[in-house]
Amino acid sequence: MNTKVSIAGVEFKNPVMTASGTFGSGMEYSEFVDLNRLGAVVTKGVANVPWEGNPTPRVAETYGGMLNAIGLQNPGIDVLIERDLPFLKKYDTRIIVNVCGKTVEDYLEVVERLGDTEADMLEINVSCPNVKEGAIAFGQKADSLFAITSALKKKAKQPIIMKLSPNVTDITEMARAAEAAGADALSMINTLTGMKIDVHRRKFVLANRTGGLSGPAVKPVAVRMVYQTAQAVKIPIIGMGGIANAEDALEFLLAGATAVAVGAMNFVNPYTTAEVVEGIERYMEKYGIEDIHSLIGSVE
Amino acid sequence: MGQKKKIKTKVISQKKIADKIYDMWMEADLAETAKAGQFLCIYPHNESTLLPRPISICEADRENGRLRIVYRVAGKGTEELSGYHADRSIEILGNLGNGFPLEAADGKRVLLMGGGIGIPPMLQLAKDLRQEGKAAEVTVIAGYRDSQLFLKEDMEKYARVYVATEDGSVGTKGNVMDVMEEHGLSADVIMACGPMPMLRAIKRYAGEHGTEAYISLEERMACGVGACLGCVCRTVEKDAHSHVNNARICTDGPVFPAKDVDI
Numbered sequence: 177m178n179t180k181v182s183i184a185g186v187e188f189k190n191p192v193m194t195a196s197g198t199f200g201s202g203m204e205y206s207e208f209v210d211l212n213r214l215g216a217v218v219t220k221g222v223a224n225v226p227w228e229g230n231p232t233p234r235v236a237e238t239y240g241g242m243l244n245a246i247g248l249q250n251p252g253i254d255v256l257i258e259r260d261l262p263f264l265k266k267y268d269t270r271i272i273v274n275v276c277g278k279t280v281e282d283y284l285e286v287v288e289r290l291g292d293t294e295a296d297m298l299e300i301n302v303s304c305p306n307v308k309e310g311a312i313a314f315g316q317k318a319d320s321l322f323a324i325t326s327a328l329k330k331k332a333k334q335p336i337i338m339k340l341s342p343n344v345t346d347i348t349e350m351a352r353a354a355e356a357a358g359a360d361a362l363s364m365i366n367t368l369t370g371m372k373i374d375v376h377r378r379k380f381v382l383a384n385r386t387g388g389l390s391g392p393a394v395k396p397v398a399v400r401m402v403y404q405t406a407q408a409v410k411i412p413i414i415g416m417g418g419i420a421n422a423e424d425a426l427e428f429l430l431a432g433a434t435a436v437a438v439g440a441m442n443f444v445n446p447y448t449t450a451e452v453v454e455g456i457e458r459y460m461e462k463y464g465i466e467d468i469h470s471l472i473g474s475v476e
Numbered sequence: 477m478g479q480k481k482k483i484k485t486k487v488i489s490q491k492k493i494a495d496k497i498y499d500m501w502m503e504a505d506l507a508e509t510a511k512a513g514q515f516l517c518i519y520p521h522n523e524s525t526l527l528p529r530p531i532s533i534c535e536a537d538r539e540n541g542r543l544r545i546v547y548r549v550a551g552k553g554t555e556e557l558s559g560y561h562a563d564r565s566i567e568i569l570g571n572l573g574n575g576f577p578l579e580a581a582d583g584k585r586v587l588l589m590g591g592g593i594g595i596p597p598m599l600q601l602a603k604d605l606r607q608e609g610k611a612a613e614v615t616v617i618a619g620y621r622d623s624q625l626f627l628k629e630d631m632e633k634y635a636r637v638y639v640a641t642e643d644g645s646v647g648t649k650g651n652v653m654d655v656m657e658e659h660g661l662s663a664d665v666i667m668a669c670g671p672m673p674m675l676r677a678i679k680r681y682a683g684e685h686g687t688e689a690y691i692s693l694e695e696r697m698a699c700g701v702g703a704c705l706g707c708v709c710r711t712v713e714k715d716a717h718s719h720v721n722n723a724r725i726c727t728d729g730p731v732f733p734a735k736d737v738d739i
Contacts, residue, residue: 200703204727207480207701220705226719233696235706237527242698249705251719391526443699444519444526446482446569 177460178467179453181215181434183412184335184360186296188215188270188435191468192425192453195416195439196221196274196299196339196363197246199449201260202267208446213453215435216270219260221301223276224285226252231383236372241391241418242440243370245384248276248307253289265294272337276301280314280324284331291333298334300325303341303366304388315341315366318353325357335360337414340405342394343369347401348408355409363414363437364405365398390440392418399431406432406473420448422455432473479509480701482569487560488542494624496549497593498558499534502566504543510536511575512601513669513692513731516545517700519567520553528569529553530697530726532669534596534627535603543570546596546627572700573730576601576667576690581611584688587663588635589652589678591619591670597692599627601667602634615661619652619670653677663687667731672739679734689734695725702727710738 179190193216199205202217211217229249236243250256256273264271273295277283287298302315302324314324321338328336338354340347342365351362367388372381398417406413415433418440419425425436441448456468465471488501506516510533517528535544549558560566576597586605590598595618605611614635618628623645631637639647640655648655652674655661662685668678669692682689695707708722713736715723721738723729 198699198704204699204701204703208482220703228720228722229705229708232706232708234708235527235696235698235704237525239524240526242526244698244704244706246705249708249718249720249722251717255719392523440526440698443704444528446699446701 181468183434186270186335190215190453191435192449193435193437194218194449195437198439198442202264205446209450211267211269213450214269216272217264218272218299218437219274220250221248221274221276222250222253222256222286224253224282233382236381238372239393241389241393243372243382243387243389245382245387248304253286257293261293270296272297272299274299274301276304280327283328287328287332295334297337298332299337299339299363300328301339303339312341316344318349321350322353322357325354325359329358337361337363339363339366341366342397342401348404351405351409355411359411361412361414365401365417368394392420394418395424399427402428402433403431422452422459425452425456426459429471430475434472480572484565484567487562487564487566489562490560494626497546497626499546501542501544503541505541506570507536507541507543508538510543510571512604513575513597514571514573515730517569517572518557520556522556525553527698528700530700532597533600535600548593569700573726576731578604578609580688581605581609581665583610583612584664585613586611586665588616589666589668591652591674594670595627597669599630602631606634617652617655676739679739682734690731691734692730693725693732694730697726700726712736712738
């Protein structure tokens with residue numbers, strides 16, 4: 177049975193990854209999951225300098241999902257290189273570093289610093305809905321997305337994955353812009369912008385007022401967007417949005433994703449990633465599927 | 477490593493002990509290593525409630541592998557929990573966070589202050605300080621809304637307990653700080669859990685009197701294990717893990733030296 181997939185020349189032992197921001201840099205969840213079982217660990221977004229993030233409350237539960245407005249708190253690229261990458265390197269899994277910034281220069285600085293590290297790929301966060309500057313500003317207009325992708329491609333030593341926002345009129349337009357600018361792959365979807373109000377206190381639940389919706393509630397939207405995008409571009413897609421088990425992950429593969437990432441459900445069940453890996457293997461066995469590639473995009 | 481785990485276990489017993497306050501014992505070998513001040517994440521079965529409910533450990537029966545929680549029904553998740561009867565399965569993740577530092581009480585006069593639903597962790601803390609710790613003296617001040625003095629008798633097995641009630645029906649009318657004033661109490665070390673205004677008052681008192689104080693904070697959480705950065709608190713110095721002035725309540729806390737946090 178072959179579960180290996182390849183994205184931009186980087187081979188993954190299986191298509192199961194962690195969604196950025198839900199798995200720290202792997203350390204916290206290594207108490208629950210053997211990281212060697214995962215296709216890749218995708219780190220929490222990192223900027224050129226430490227970011228404080230937003231005030232609390234930063235998270236709120238919603239029906240079948242959650243809102244978060246962490247605001248990309250991160251310790252900065254120095255700490256990631258000195259502390260987190262050496263930790264991840266101890267495991268036989270691929271390392272994908274998620275990169276955030278406020279300006280194009282910020283992103284370029286981080287991407288350049290990562291050039292000589294053991295990061296296998298870089299995922300560019302141009303879609304976080306919870307920070308005022310940068311991030312999503314680059315991900316909601318096709319021409320800005322094209323510009324930042326081109327600039328990053330010129331500097332990046334590793335293949336780059338552009339992480340797309342679902343908060344757009346036509347996600348395929350964004351996907352095409354990223355592909356035209358040379359992106360090696362796409363991650364989708366980032367969270368959907370949402371809001372929750374406490375009616376008893378008549379106040380916003382999140383200090384940031386709005387937050388990003390994730391969890392099972394968003395899965396049908398994510399599967400649809402992955403399917404549409406897979407029809408529109410040739411570069412590989414890493415699909416995510418509410419994956420709780422192997423069946424959910426298989427939906428994304430059938431819709432056209434080459435790999436998948438588990439996000440909010442890590443919080444609900446810290447063993448989710450490993451269970452998805454095992455569940456995909458059981459599914460392939462059950463249906464006599466020799467190669468996972470025969471599943472990718474095979475929905476009829 | 478491997479100290480934290482998510483287990484499916486069962487409820488031993490549950491009863492209502494005050495308005496909206498429930499007292500549940502469950503089977504859990506996690507009890508063997510549980511420390512006073514640590515908490516559990518409890519997962520409601522209703523799938524529309526995605527996130528676990530962080531609830532502090534009230535008592536740990538380490539010999540028999542049983543954990544006790546005393547919690548207030550505050551929403552959909554705790555409402556569900558309150559309906560669990562004996563033998564009902566329950567999913568928990570534990571033991572989370574760092575507990576109160578027992579060693580800080582060695583040879584000292586310790587004052588435990590609990591307000592409302594911050595009272596439950598004071599029971600195990602009083603028990604540990606009395607049975608394992610080397611504190612010179614352990615006193616509890618518990619602040620309640622009214623005359624429903626849950627856990628008071630349990631705590632009296634291990635310490636002298638003073639009571640404050642908001643409505644003045646029992647003990648001192650007012651809050652835990654009013655009890656200190658009325659009875660002229662002082663301490664070398666304070667350990668506390670309760671609502672933010674109470675913790676702020678304790679931090680201020682400790683600063684003014686040069687008293688060592690440890691306070692347990694709470695915040696809306698998602699993962700409970702330090703990955704999501706949802707439940708941070710402001711810190712006076714840059715935090716060693718985050719490299720900004722934020723510490724993770726779930727992992728770096730929930731108990732912090734009062735002087736280290738900006739609340």
